[in-house]
Amino acid sequence: MDIRAGLITAIVFLVIGAVLVFRSGYTVWLSARRLTFYRIKRQRERGGLFVILISIMLFGFAVLLYMFGEPVAYRYFPPSLTPSPTPTITLSPTITLSPTITLPPTITDTPSVTDTATVTPTPFIPPAIEVLFVSEVTPNPAAVFSPLQFTLNCSNFNDYTPATVFQAPVRYMCAVFTYDGMSANVQWTALWFRDDELVHFETLPWDGETGGFGFTEWEAPAEEWLPGVYEVQLFVGLDWKVVGQFILQGDAPTAEPTPSLTITPPPS
Numbered sequence: 001m002d003i004r005a006g007l008i009t010a011i012v013f014l015v016i017g018a019v020l021v022f023r024s025g026y027t028v029w030l031s032a033r034r035l036t037f038y039r040i041k042r043q044r045e046r047g048g049l050f051v052i053l054i055s056i057m058l059f060g061f062a063v064l065l066y067m068f069g070e071p072v073a074y075r076y077f078p079p080s081l082t083p084s085p086t087p088t089i090t091l092s093p094t095i096t097l098s099p100t101i102t103l104p105p106t107i108t109d110t111p112s113v114t115d116t117a118t119v120t121p122t123p124f125i126p127p128a129i130e131v132l133f134v135s136e137v138t139p140n141p142a143a144v145f146s147p148l149q150f151t152l153n154c155s156n157f158n159d160y161t162p163a164t165v166f167q168a169p170v171r172y173m174c175a176v177f178t179y180d181g182m183s184a185n186v187q188w189t190a191l192w193f194r195d196d197e198l199v200h201f202e203t204l205p206w207d208g209e210t211g212g213f214g215f216t217e218w219e220a221p222a223e224e225w226l227p228g229v230y231e232v233q234l235f236v237g238l239d240w241k242v243v244g245q246f247i248l249q250g251d252a253p254t255a256e257p258t259p260s261l262t263i264t265p266p267p268s
Helices: 003-032 038-076
Strands: 149-151 163-169 174-179 187-194 197-205 210-218 230-234 239-249
Touching: 149 239, 163 187, 174 230, 174 239, 187 210
Parallel strands: 163 239
Antiparallel strands: 149 174, 174 210, 187 197, 187 230, 230 239
């Protein structure tokens, strides 16, 4: 048994002894109160209180052992160093090379055409649209946008049907998104492309809230909605935020010819 274990054992026995002695003294003190003779009663009470005092001293000694016993014991009985075992070197097995079979060389067909990876350009605002900026508010770099959802009717943000493929003819399209971290009056821009050709845009100071639902829309005659892959790009200032695509299928209606007035001079 080491010093720490011995101290813990002594403290436990002292506490148990203090409890038993206190119980004995308290019993004697209670029994003295029921005696009739004053002198015997006083003697019993003093004896009970004396036993209770001894129990308190035992408990106090247990507390002193708990707080200061181990440092004092190590002062007079310093712990001896235990030599640590010296690690031994274990030889690891060596790898023995086994003979390998060498295969004869084979002829590999080399493709005559090699596909070259294409570089996808990062969306940017054309200079012709950038010159239309009127806001001088610095964009918040922490502003975020959700992916775009396209619908033919966004009058109610809680009840709309998003899709990625639409059938012609259409006259209106809306891109719905959620956002957060927008600054008031910051310039924002939406670019609409059809097969990489800019067909519509809007750029204006932000007049919405800091966060919530937003949308960008395009309304045009049905004959202007030609089939193809449409892409919508959103920017805050010059910072690109989100891109979304949808497909328009079917043939657009043919524009009706506009009658022209021709003046025929009277015969001379």
